[in-house]
Amino acid sequence: MSDTVDKGKVLIALARTAIAKRLGLGSELVSTEGKTWLEKPAATFVTLTLNGALRGCIGSLEAYRPLIEDVRGNAEAAAFQDSxxxxxxAEEFASVNVEVSVLTELEAMHAYTENIALSTLRPGIDGVVFKFGMYKATFLPQVWDQLPNPVDFLGHLKVKAGLSADFWHPEVLLFKYQVKKYREKDLSTERV
Structure with missing residues (x-):
């Protein structure tokens, strides 16, 4: 089993166990022995889907706690606190699919105009954080699957932040990041 598959299985199991525990369901403990990579700070998003539709997605944009805590906390938040x-x-939990995305550090895009921003976006690769004053939103790279056109992607991101799709101001801040995603449905069913 590859290191990537092993990490994915552990992260998915941690997320699923955290949700099961909150639901009062019995679940097997996840062995973290010898997995020191779980103690390193990391930023993650946990996405839940049910029958192919989004059912919850919560995450951290910057690493501020150990990976193990970030996955558990974001899994619970995605399941129970996504507004x-x-x-x-418990009925939905049996059919929900779990995805864990581990983010790279945010990188400023230095896009002073919307045209510069659009020309530097890499569809399918970059997640984007949009900030303007109190307005802030992000789209994971996976959102490119639904919004493959950079104009649509950025427009929907601005709407998510609470602004109009055609809004732009020279003081807009954009940051990009990439993810390593682990999807439950892509991993084999071997025990961790």
Whole structure:
């Protein structure tokens, strides 16, 4: 089993176990023995889907706690605190798919105009953080699957932040990042 698959299985199991525990469901403990990489600070997003539709997505943009804590905390938040959804039920939990994305550090894009921003976006590769004053939003790179056109991607990101799709100001700040994503449905069913 490759190191990437092993890490993915551990991260998915940690997320699933954290949700199960909050639901009062019995679950196997995840062995973290010898996995020192879990103690290193990391930023993650946990995405839940049910029947192919988003069911919750919460994460951290910057590393401020150990990876193990970030995955557990974001898994619980995605299941029970995403304001777009009601809390996940035990019935839904049985069918929900879990995805864990581990983010790279944010990198400023230095895009002083919207045209510069659009020309530097890399569809399918970059996640983007949009900031303007109190307005802030992010899209993971996975969102490119639904919004492959950079104009649409950036426009929807601005709407998510609470602005109009055609808004632009020279003081807009954009940051990009990449992710290593682990999707439960892509991993084999071997035990961790």
């Amino acid at each position: 777009r959804f009601t809390p996940l039920t």
